[in-house]
Amino acid sequence: MHGQARAPAAGTILNALATGTGSAFAIEEYTTATVELHTDGDGVTGTVAEDDDADTRLIETCVEYVLDAHGGPDVTGGHVETESEVPMASGLKSSSAAANATVMATLDALGKTEKMTREDAARLGVMAARDVGVTVTGAFDDASASMLGGVTVTDNTTDDLLARDTVEWDVLVYTPDEQAFSADADVERCEQIAPMADLVADLALDGEYGRAMTVNGLAFSAALEFSTEPMVEAMPLVEGVSLSGTGPSVVAVGDREALEGVARTWEQRAGSTWLTTTQQSGTRTI
Known part of the structure; x- marks a missing residue:
């Protein structure tokens, strides 16, 4: 039994660490999960293509939770491998993307993608993330944006979706x-x-996403002790700019020509700078 899915990364509009309310938007950068299920062995194993020593508890737990809910007595275990364009621990929701892709790939392998709504599939991945300790808030904002696409606003204390919107942005x-x-x-x-x-x-709930991002970025950069210089450099030219997640990435949205100008400035800094766009369709089987 074979399944495969890919989930987009996401950028931050509101970090949920302060109050439990968060907001994020999906971007065109992906994590792909491939799941093989079997009936002749016990347990779930996992690998991360980019790092042989990576912690695989999250993706393994996602498979186990889907099997507990929908696997049936004949499926005794499986293997999951993720391959990602999203840098780990960068603030671009790599864990949420990996969890979403794994959940959907496991449902695909079972032939049961219709058995869960995509919101509930995201919640299952959030539950796994909490259980293995890779998130403080549960990150339903990040998970919902990656699963559903577009912008989401969520209450991470109750895993409720407060709003979802479609945005067409270029992203730096x-x-x-x-x-x-x-x-x-x-x-x-x-x-x-x-x-x-x-x-x-x-x-964010009023649809003022760009302004929301910028206020969020200034506040959380101060709280988490990141430099605001990349944000200040971008502010005169972009619609919004923020520290993404708990950093260290900074994400700006707006007109592509303006973003290209910001990119020339940011490229003088150590690290990587790249242009992409928002993503509207969320996580999909492939």
Whole structure:
């Protein structure tokens, strides 16, 4: 039994660490999961194509949860492999993309993609992420954007989808060389900027995504002790710019010509800078 799916990465509009409300948008950069299920052996194993030593607990747990819900007595285990264009621990929702792709690939292998709504499939991946400790908030904002496409606004304390919208943006991403793991973020410092997060949530729910991003980026860069210089360089030219997730990536949206100008500035910094677009269709089997 074979299944395969791919899930997009995402950028941040509102980081949920301060209040539990979050918002994210899907981008055209993908993680692909391939799942093989079997009936003649026990257990689930996993590999990450880019890193033989990577922690595979999240993707293995996603397979196990789908099998518990929909596998039946004949399926005794399987193997999952992910291959990703999304750099790990960069703030671009690599864990959410891996979980979403794995859940959908497992359902595909079972021939049961219709048995779960895509919202519930995202929630299953969020449950797995919480259980293995790769997220503080549960990241339903990130997972829902990656699963559904477009922009989502969510309550991560209840895993409720508050809003979803379609956005057509060009996107510029700057990723420094260092990594920043979400589970290591200083939650107490983030909670201190809750009033700013409430403002960002209001802006996002009013459809003011660009302004929301920029306020979020300034506030969370301060809380998480990242430089705001890349954001300041971009602000006069773009519709919105923010620290993505808990960093270190910075994501800007707006007119492509303007973003190309920002890219020439960001490319002088150590790390990688690349242009992409928003993604509207979310996670899909392939």
